[in-house]
Amino acid sequence: MAMTKLTNLMNPEVMGDWVTEHLEKEMKFSPLCRIDLTLAGRAGDTVTVPKYAYIGDASEVTEGGAIPVVQLTASSETVTVKKAGNGVELTDEAVLSGYGDPLGEAAAQLTLSIAGKVDGDVLAVLKNIGADMTYTAAEPVSADVIADALVKLGEKEGGEKVLIVAPAQLAQLRRSEGWLKATDVGAMRLVSGAVGMIHGCQVIVSDKIAASGGNFENYIVMPGALVLFLKKETEVESQRDIVHKTTVVTADKYYAVYLANESKAVKLVCKEAASGGQQGTDDAGGTD
Numbered sequence: 001m002a003m004t005k006l007t008n009l010m011n012p013e014v015m016g017d018w019v020t021e022h023l024e025k026e027m028k029f030s031p032l033c034r035i036d037l038t039l040a041g042r043a044g045d046t047v048t049v050p051k052y053a054y055i056g057d058a059s060e061v062t063e064g065g066a067i068p069v070v071q072l073t074a075s076s077e078t079v080t081v082k083k084a085g086n087g088v089e090l091t092d093e094a095v096l097s098g099y100g101d102p103l104g105e106a107a108a109q110l111t112l113s114i115a116g117k118v119d120g121d122v123l124a125v126l127k128n129i130g131a132d133m134t135y136t137a138a139e140p141v142s143a144d145v146i147a148d149a150l151v152k153l154g155e156k157e158g159g160e161k162v163l164i165v166a167p168a169q170l171a172q173l174r175r176s177e178g179w180l181k182a183t184d185v186g187a188m189r190l191v192s193g194a195v196g197m198i199h200g201c202q203v204i205v206s207d208k209i210a211a212s213g214g215n216f217e218n219y220i221v222m223p224g225a226l227v228l229f230l231k232k233e234t235e236v237e238s239q240r241d242i243v244h245k246t247t248v249v250t251a252d253k254y255y256a257v258y259l260a261n262e263s264k265a266v267k268l269v270c271k272e273a274a275s276g277g278q279q280g281t282d283d284a285g286g287t288d
Contacts (some may be wrong), residue, residue: 037229135148143199149220152266178195214272231254
């Protein structure tokens with residue numbers, strides 16, 4: 001009769017495949033990022049990315065006239081890869097007793113942990129959006145405020161875009177006449193976690209958006225605004241402690257987030273609603 005050993009139950013390769021498969025689904029903002037594998041399989045942890053300045057609209061040229069020639073200018077920015085990681089320690093008793101699913105829970109928790117870190121870094125990058133693409137409102141978020149903020153996108157306003165809001169702001173948007181429920185958005189959803197749409201913005205809710213100093217910082221993001229550099233696939237490893245009969249499982253991911261096209265992202269600063277305006281946020285859902 002074959003003996004079931006802990007090593008048979010805890011296979012880092014199998015767990016790693018599971019984490020990798022589910023990680024992208026848990027990263028709320030990954031559909032907004034273009035994935036870049038420039039650094040994969042290469043030495044070094046930095047990549048230099050160019051930023052080209054717009055040469056301006058073309059000029060009208062008369063017959064026989066000279067076409068104006070301007071210089072194409074570019075600046076550059078260096079993006080450094082970082083490592084996100086976390087780990088859990090499991091006793092042999094916990095794994096072998098069959099109480100619950102500690103291995104499945106460990107994999108799920110590690111996935112959520114890394115996804116949360118990457119999403120947090122995406123928001124940190126968006127926080128650095130410059131004044132030209134920032135709209136500040138003197139009131140709480142509303143359909144009218146979003147309509148005004150969208151002007152910042154210019155002629156690109158008609159494209160796909162996502163609005164990231166806090167749970168406390170969702171009830172306010174749901175009361176707007178222009179609100180479309182997620183079921184009405186249907187197949188048009190760019191992000192699987194979209195809870196609805198307003199003025200063409202697919203709305204997603206994140207607990208990472210929090211009021212500070214009486215203001216919320218929300219973001220309207222179009223695909224292509226962000227780039228996610230991946231150095232390698234998420235790695236899961238385990239190590240035994242033969243003295244205490246425990247196993248430590250760790251997961252890590254090497255990546256970098258970069259705001260590649262500032263013209264495709266808007267920072268929306270709006271007021272926190274008064275306490276009376278927060279009523280109804282319980283049914284708005286507080287899922288990240």
